[in-house]
Amino acid sequence: MPVKHNLTKAERLHSKTLIDKLFKNGTRKYSYGIIFYNLLTDQALSSDYKDVSIIVVARKKQFKHAVDRNRIKRLFREAFRNNKYILDNLIPDDKHLMLGMIYVGNELPEYSFCFKHVENYLTTLATQFKNQKK
DSSP states (O other): OOOOOOOOGGGBOOOHHHHHHHHHHSEEEEETTEEEEEEEEEGGGGTTSOSEEEEEEEOTTTOOSHHHHHHHHHHHHHHHHHHGGGGTTTSOTTEEEEEEEEEOOSSOOOHHHHHHHHHHHHHHHHHHHHHHHO
């Protein structure tokens, strides 16, 4: 059976309280115009979600047109969707990983840019989880 690479609603972070928790308590990393946040929480707190959930933000201050912001968010979600296999089976069963991406660059990114940086960040997270399991 082929692996499905879709991004379901359960993988999109939409709870206001969890989003606030992610941006206040999460680990922050800046990389080439993208701010990445991650927070590992208990599964009981976020029972509506799968193992990994994501939120993508494009700032209204830099991109005045909603079309541009929506395109940026779509590109980053697509890059995550194609690379989420990297985190498969690395997150403990009783934990939930929340990811946040804020694009703060000044220009509209290309898909290759998004793909490369999301892939690099997810591999970094994967190595952290592998080291914690040992």
